[in-house]
Amino acid sequence: MLCSEFEDRLTDYLDGALASEAQRAFAEHALRCPVCHELLSEVKNTIVECRADVPPAPSVGLEARIMLKTAPETAMSCEEFEEHLTDYLDGFLPATLFHRWERHAALCERCTELPGQVVRSIGACYSYISEERPVPAGLHARILQATLGTTEAERVRAPFAARLAEWMRGWLDAVVAPQFATVATMVLIAVLVGTSTLSDDGSIGGMYRASLRLAAQTYQHGASTATKAAQSDDLKRVAESLENLVGQPTPQAATTAVGTDQKPAESNEQTKPAEGGQPPQEGEQKDR
Amino acid sequence: MSVGEGSELVRRCRAGDGAAWEEIVSTFSRRIYNLAYRFTSRADAAEDLTQEVFVRVYRSLEQYDPKQGDLQNWLMRLARNLIIDDYRRRQRAPQDSHAEDLEGHTYHLRAAGGSPQRELERRELGAQVQAGIDKLPPDLRTCVILRDIEELSYQEIVDLLKIPEGTVKSRINRGRIELAKILRRMRVVAMSDV
Numbered sequence: 123m124l125c126s127e128f129e130d131r132l133t134d135y136l137d138g139a140l141a142s143e144a145q146r147a148f149a150e151h152a153l154r155c156p157v158c159h160e161l162l163s164e165v166k167n168t169i170v171e172c173r174a175d176v177p178p179a180p181s182v183g184l185e186a187r188i189m190l191k192t193a194p195e196t197a198m199s200c201e202e203f204e205e206h207l208t209d210y211l212d213g214f215l216p217a218t219l220f221h222r223w224e225r226h227a228a229l230c231e232r233c234t235e236l237p238g239q240v241v242r243s244i245g246a247c248y249s250y251i252s253e254e255r256p257v258p259a260g261l262h263a264r265i266l267q268a269t270l271g272t273t274e275a276e277r278v279r280a281p282f283a284a285r286l287a288e289w290m291r292g293w294l295d296a297v298v299a300p301q302f303a304t305v306a307t308m309v310l311i312a313v314l315v316g317t318s319t320l321s322d323d324g325s326i327g328g329m330y331r332a333s334l335r336l337a338a339q340t341y342q343h344g345a346s347t348a349t350k351a352a353q354s355d356d357l358k359r360v361a362e363s364l365e366n367l368v369g370q371p372t373p374q375a376a377t378t379a380v381g382t383d384q385k386p387a388e389s390n391e392q393t394k395p396a397e398g399g400q401p402p403q404e405g406e407q408k409d410r
Numbered sequence: 411m412s413v414g415e416g417s418e419l420v421r422r423c424r425a426g427d428g429a430a431w432e433e434i435v436s437t438f439s440r441r442i443y444n445l446a447y448r449f450t451s452r453a454d455a456a457e458d459l460t461q462e463v464f465v466r467v468y469r470s471l472e473q474y475d476p477k478q479g480d481l482q483n484w485l486m487r488l489a490r491n492l493i494i495d496d497y498r499r500r501q502r503a504p505q506d507s508h509a510e511d512l513e514g515h516t517y518h519l520r521a522a523g524g525s526p527q528r529e530l531e532r533r534e535l536g537a538q539v540q541a542g543i544d545k546l547p548p549d550l551r552t553c554v555i556l557r558d559i560e561e562l563s564y565q566e567i568v569d570l571l572k573i574p575e576g577t578v579k580s581r582i583n584r585g586r587i588e589l590a591k592i593l594r595r596m597r598v599v600a601m602s603d604v
Contacts (some may be wrong), residue, residue: 147466176552204583204584205580205583207586207587208579208583208586236587236590238500239590239591239593239594240586240587240590242543242594243589244558245533246538246593247559248558248587249535250535250536250539250559251559251561252534254440254441254443255440255443255446255453256440257460258457261439261457261460261461262432262436262439263455264461265425265460265461265464266428266431266436267430267433267554268464268465269431269435269465269468270428272428274428274581275432276428276429276432277428277429278426278427278428278429278431279426279427279428287425288421288422288424313543351415355501401440401568
């Protein structure tokens with residue numbers, strides 16, 4: 123292959139457009155002739171450089187400026203921009219609003235700094251979280267005095283009976299709750315059975331008979347659940363009386379024997395400080 | 411503190427065990443005191459409020475049900491309710507001149523230096539964030555504290571303040587923007603990115 127021929131075919135070679143025979147001849151010439159070899163590498167390098175030379179990206183505001191010129195109605199006001207700021211930061215802004223929002227951020231001088239400032243301000247709040255102030259000296263003592271009536275909490279000991287009563291109460295809550303569920307289920311079944319069997323034989327007499335039978339059944343259910351409920355009430359009374367035996371027997375405790383959720387705070391205040399040997403010091407608590 | 415530990419402590423308190431109550435006080439007082447401080451921004455007021463919260467918690471211990479969540483959640487929910495109620499009450503009858511004290515204060519961050527310096531800056535940043543929050547209108551302030559400092563979810567704030575979700579969202583948004591502008595004026599935010 124002549125050097126002039128090599129030059130003619132160079133572009134076809136680089137494009138891979140030569141037939142295999144011509145391709146082989148071209149490659150052989152490139153290996154044999156140092157001048158043509160040099161030429162080939164130079165052309166290759168130039169092509170690489172040309173491809174690498176991309177124009178700089180347009181500024182952020184270009185698209186925004188084009189949109190403002192062509193479709194000014196899609197521009198966003200500063201008020202709207204601020205309104206959507208948190209949604210933008212949280213990533214909740216729908217696509218259409220998102221682009222309008224970003225265009226405003228790029229163009230509006232007044233708003234362009236705001237998102238960064240808000241992010242830094244939230245950051246400042248988060249760093250403030252870790253800056254917990256220590257509890258002032260004496261606050262614990264004040265709280266203990268206002269609640270237990272003494273600053274020496276260790277001295278306020280739970281009497282055995284109170285602990286037992288509290289334990290039993292916790293235990294009973296677990297036992298009693300499912301029983302009420304059973305009662306509710308039985309009542310529901312009774313109603314369902316009632317509604318589906320009342321008009322079984324079609325006559326009014328039959329209806330009366332059926333209702334009498336159902337009434338008897340319901341009464342039986344009721345009696346058995348009442349017995350259970352009574353049993354659990356008895357247990358609660360035992361717990362309360364145990365508490366009263368050692369603690370101060372108060373009419374309050376007796377009235378709350380069944381409804382343990384009623385006025386619990388008062389019974390607490392009456393029994394606890396008594397154990398510590400001091401009356402409740404409600405007056406100590408500062409009125410604000 | 412696990413759910414079991416919390417309910418065990420409450421059980422002991424109900425039985426009249428003073429040490430158990432003391433443990434609850436010392437476990438949660440710091441958090442409650444800080445929450446109170448963020449709303450009152452005064453140490454004495456925050457102390458009084460913390461004490462009031464614990465008195466109410468003590469009286470309400472009977473109502474705590476471990477099935478409804480752990481002790482910390484229950485206790486903090488109660489504390490937030492009381493502190494926000496107190497804050498709203500004070501907003502209706504404002505009497506403190508504390509805001510004026512802060513106005514006269516000049517804010518700027520010193521250049522970064524040694525570690526005592528850094529510590530000072532850190533504390534200053536906290537004081538400035540608190541001062542910025544103090545300048546927010548009450549409605550925005552409550553929402554910003556709950557969202558960005560207490561880190562509650564939108565839904566938790568809706569439940570706590572009993573206002574619609576849209577209102578909560580727009581108050582958080584407005585509050586964040588106002589706070590950012592206040593901090594910028596105080597040159598806290600602008601300096602922190604140097």
